[in-house]
Amino acid sequence: MMSYLGISILLAIAAYFLGSIPTGYLIVKALTGLDIREQGSGSTGATNVLRTAGKPAAIAVFVIDVLKGAAAPALVKLVYTFAPAGLLPADWQPWLVIMAGLAAVLGHSKSIWLNFSGGKSVASGLGVLLVMNPAVALSAFGVFLAVLGISRIVSLGSIIAAIAVSALMVLFGQPLAYCLFAALAGIYVIVRHRTNIQRLLAGTEPRIGQKLETEAKS
Template sequence: MGLFLIKILLVIIIGYLLGSLNTSIVVGKIYGTDIRKHGSGNAGMTNTLRTLGKTAAVLVIIGDIIKGVLSYIIGNLIITSIPDDSIKLYISGMGGMVGGIAAIAGHNWPIYFGFKGGKGILTSFSVVMMMDWKLGLILLGLFVIIVAITRYVSLGSILACVAFPIAAAIKGNGLVFIIFAAILSILAIARHNGNIKRLLNGTESKIGEKKKV
């Protein structure tokens, strides 16, 4: 058990440090811009698209997805190296989920950038796809439909996050999976506090239009 806890801590540290490599901030620096000082001020793909354009946004998408995938894979590799088969059976997939959640936390509160990061949606999506790709595609479909109807990226992200643990329970995923799905969703939704207020006030920007004042 002591070895297990040490490895869990190692997974958290690695996942967090990888997640802290906030791609939008790094890409912004390449463009000579601090993305957090422009547009909505959020260090994420949507604000990068509005501020720096499509090429920069694509780079952010790739980077945010890669760090989520790597954190998940590394987490599973570290945890499943425990020699006790009964423990491995009990914690199947837990290493990846722990690493993924840590990466999302790192993206949201990056140690390299003053703990001021993004909202973690792309990284969250990559972790969801690693956890259960079929469920991930369902949530992606829900996101696309909501955005297509309302043109609110934030609303699509929030509702997809709300649906994640619910869909996991309906689909019959295990209790550990559902708990991690709920934690992931709470992390993402909490970062959308400002968006929720603007949606309720009718001041949230729609995709394709400039940020409302």
């Protein structure tokens, strides 16, 4: 029988490949023939898709990215539900869930199909959180929407929501493993937004409906 470590590695690899599905690239390529990586911010996420291919395409990308993020930890829970008793230690489950979640988040931003480029991992991270704890996920999404409604800046909403997730995990009394995921994934999402942070500080970050300054000049 395969070892615990072997099964864990296979789950991590499967989660990474789920996260790596290049949704934004494929949808924009199919609709417009453009390479999303060469447009706007270069991100394959829903915000850049909105600027490049419009609202329906952006909504499709967002929903699919959430689903692929959710599929990774759900796969772990599926294994625990249907695998023979004793295949994996019960107390490993939350740790394998965060392992799968982090692998999916990494895969979204460093897709093997796109030469290890991708999006900012916000939607895929939301999907992971929905499986971990829907209340935390929906509360974090509420924070995002509130900031977006006030500022109309997607990146600002994403950054503040990423910070809020750790506090929400503690507030909802979640396991240590889930709190660790919130901290690590939150930091990763913020790091992925470093160019956005620079533009926020410079006052040049575009609001919804606006082009990036570099696009306007080209």
